[in-house]
Amino acid sequence: MRTVNVALAERSYPIRIGGALLGQGELIASSLRTPRAAIVTNATVAPLYLSRLRDALAGAGVDLTEVVLPDGEAHKDWATLNLIFDGLLSARCERKTTLVALGGGVIGDMTGFAAATYQRGVPFIQIPTTLLSQVDSSVGGKTAINHPLGKNMIGAFYQPRLVVADIDTLQTLPDAELKAGLAEVIKYGLIRDLPFLEWLEAHMDALLARDTDALAYAVERSCVNKAEVVAADETEQGERATLNLGHTFGHAIEAGMGFGNWLHGEAVAAGTIMAAELSARLGYLDAAALSRVRRIFERAGLPVSGPKLGVERYIELMRHDKKVEDGKLRLILLESVGRAIIHDSAPMADIAASIETCCS
Amino acid sequence: MRTVNVALAERSYPIRIGGALLGQGELIASSLRTPRAAIVTNATVAPLYLSRLRDALAGAGVDLTEVVLPDGEAHKDWATLNLIFDGLLSARCERKTTLVALGGGVIGDMTGFAAATYQRGVPFIQIPTTLLSQVDSSVGGKTAINHPLGKNMIGAFYQPRLVVADIDTLQTLPDAELKAGLAEVIKYGLIRDLPFLEWLEAHMDALLARDTDALAYAVERSCVNKAEVVAADETEQGERATLNLGHTFGHAIEAGMGFGNWLHGEAVAAGTIMAAELSARLGYLDAAALSRVRRIFERAGLPVSGPKLGVERYIELMRHDKKVEDGKLRLILLESVGRAIIHDSAPMADIAASIETCCS
Incomplete structure (x- = not known):
């Protein structure tokens, strides 16, 4: 088992990474404040992993409540969040009851937001079961739900007490989701870790073949990178913004195509190509x-061009992203391969040309 | 103008108390991160004070968005909260836009929760316009909305950057609400400030006659007491619980009678009598x-007995309060007049007898 520590003073927590972790009840039970937990998962993950986790926790003497939500980004809304509150209140869960998120990014984001707000905050543990959530959304404490007028518009910064990344759960992940997760893995190499990028260039085939050791290393290295950035800038006042490489362009793709039609990682891949193109245009x-x-x-099987939405539509959608500040488009660019910068004065003509070049 | 500082390290903030503060645009504008704010108020307060605040802020060069909600505890729910998000998103309010709550406790709680969660947190200023909100809910950072299964069940701890308590707004407050606010004022004397209780005993008539100096002193002294407690225990792990004197009994009254039928302060008054009765029974x-x-x-014109809901119903409702821990009823009692204690082992027979004695 590998461990990455996220250093956030009194909100610090460990990420445990390895195989067969879901069955280790004590690993999770020892992080509870009281022997009482509520597992939140979805209808896709529940048949695969819920009973394994339930048995492990029950074996460790934990009293359990379970909430199973419908699966998908379309359900990342208030109505579904409220199903968590209904379940917690019906079971009379108290302020020391720990919420355990078992699933991908949507489950983690929603359960985290429920934990941040149920009775003004209860303990929270993440068990991410997708590559994307293991390398990205489970680290750093961003939680949220969507609003009809914008994605992740309502949320909180709220740190878990523990993250358990069981690499075995990646074996049941659909191919497209594995690849989408790799987009964020590659991102860490591009923005701040050239040696890791080189390792990825050498081991992409092993990752796509779901080699356990390769996956565990990629998850660990990604978490180390994200943890370092988050520790330096928990609430995204500065450096943390570099984690958004490709995300403002990608956001326009996801919004323009209707959320759920492009996977987040696919949109980030195409968006990163646009950001790289703009970086090249700016020298x-x-x-x-x-x-x-x-x-x-390309080697990760990800899209390297965006859909033809029209440049004006792209820019309109980018402006409506929450990373806009004082009306300025604040973009993450690559100063070099392995080094990102925050840039808020790219000429609109260059932004437009970069989008145009990278659509097909 | 009097000032009370709430000492919470990097989240510290001042409470400004005095007359004619609403018209002082610079007082508020100087606390904004950018010259952009969204005022959230309700349909009762807006005709009284919105234009005064709008003119003052506009005069100080602040770009404004306004959201006017329906009035009342019945609207302290997700649907109404969402009207705030709709307004902010439609006006493209950004992460540095400051939310300004203009109104009583419901407006403060909802606007605070909106500020805590809009784009994962934006700056927040409170302008409480009722005695209850000036002495209680505007200090300490508790924000929340209600859930059909419980009051204030969904919320966050989130501190404002500034609180402005304009004593002049108390002149338009209905009598019943002034008295209800006095219940929380009296509480501070009972739990930790005997000299203040003595002052209240000497100045109750001036307070009921809405003497500005007396009100300003009572608000200041209440805020000092609450600020000291909150600074010592921001997230209610210990001493902060003593602020709940009378609240667990009172919660049963409010819930049992249907929220909104008893004012919160009225229920707290009757609940405090029950807590005092139990304190006497325990010696x-x-x-x-x-x-x-x-x-x-009695001198404040507040109820000193609860409604006849039946002792069993009281206890059932008290158990469903969120202050329950490990299934135990954790009550705030008076060790003496001027000193509260947290007590979690009162015999059920004594609790029942105290309720029975104090119902009529």
Whole structure:
């Protein structure tokens, strides 16, 4: 078992990474405040992993409540969040009851927001079961639900007490979701960890073949990178924004195509190509660097161009992203491969041309 | 103008108390992160004070968005909260836009919760316009909405950057609400500030006559007491619980009668009499102390007995309060007049007898 510590003073917590962790009841039970927990999962994950977790926790003497939500981003809304509150209140869960999120990013985000707000905050444990949630959303304490006028518009910064990333759960992940998770893995290499990018270039085939050791290393390295950034900038006043490489362009793709039609990681991949193209236009990247960025996404089986929404629509959607500040488009660019910068004065003509070039 | 500082390290903030503060635009504008704010108020307060605040802020160069909600505890729910989010998103309010709550406790709680969760947290200023909100809910960062299964069940601890208590707004407050606010004022004297209780005993008539200086002193002294408690225990792990004197009994009255039929302060007054009665039964208070507690509430025109809901119903409702821990009823009692204690082992027979004695 590998461990990554997220250093946030009194809100610090460990991420445990390895195989067969779901069955280790004590690993989780020892992090509870009282022997009482509520597992929140969805209808897809429940048949696969709920009984394993339930048996492990019950074996460790934990009194359990279970809430099973419908699956999918479309349900990341207040009505579904309220099903969690209904379940907790009906079971009379108290302020020291721990919420355990078992599932991907949507379950983690919603359960985390429920934990942040149920009785003004209860303990929270994340058990991410997708690559994307293991390397990204389970680290850093961002929780949220969507609003009809915007994604992740309502949420909180709220840290878990423990994250358990059981690599075995990645074996049941659909191919498209594994690849989408790799988009965020690659991102860490691009923004701040060139040696990791080189490792990814050497081990992409092993990752796609779901080699356990390769996956565990990729998850660990991703978590280390994210944990370092989050520790330096918990509430995204500065450096944390670099984690959004490709995300403002990607957000426009997801919103423009209707949320759920492009996977988040797919949109981030195409969005990162746009950001790299813009970086090249502004003189940061040369042609070799640009094609290196493109190649790693291609090798992961991810899209390297966006849908033809029209440049104006892209820009309109980008402006409605929550990363906009004082009306300015604040973009994350690559100063070089392995180093991201925050840039808020890219000429609109260059932004437009970068989008145009990268649509097909 | 009087100032009380709430000392919470990097989340510290001042409470400004005095007359004619609403018209002082700079007082508020100087606390904004950017010259952009969204005022949230309700249909009762808006005709009285919105234009005064709007003119003051506009005069100080602040770009404003306004959201006017329906009035009343019945609207302290998700649907109404969502009207705030709709307004903020439609106006494209950003992460640095400050939410300004103009109104009583419901507006403060909802706007605070909206500020805690809109884009995962935006700056927040409170302008409480009722005595209850000036002395209680605007200090300490508790925000929440109700759930059909429980009051204030969904919320967050979130501190404002500034509280402005304009004493002049108390002149338009209905009598019943002024008295209800006095219940929480009296509480501070009972739980930790005997000199203040003595002052209240001497100045109750001036307070009921809405003497500005008396009200300003009572608000200041209440805020000092609450700020001290909150600074010592921000998230209610210990001492902060003593602020709930009378609240668990009172909660049963409010829930049992249907929320909104008894004002919160009225229920707290009757609940405090029950808590005092129980304190006497357990040997803490003598007969003279008990009647002193009763007398100060009587002089404020507050109820000193609860409705006849039946003892079993009281206890059932008290158990469903969120202050229950490990299934135990954790009550705040008076060790003496001026000193509260947390007590979690009162015999059920004594609790029942105290309720029975104090119903009429």
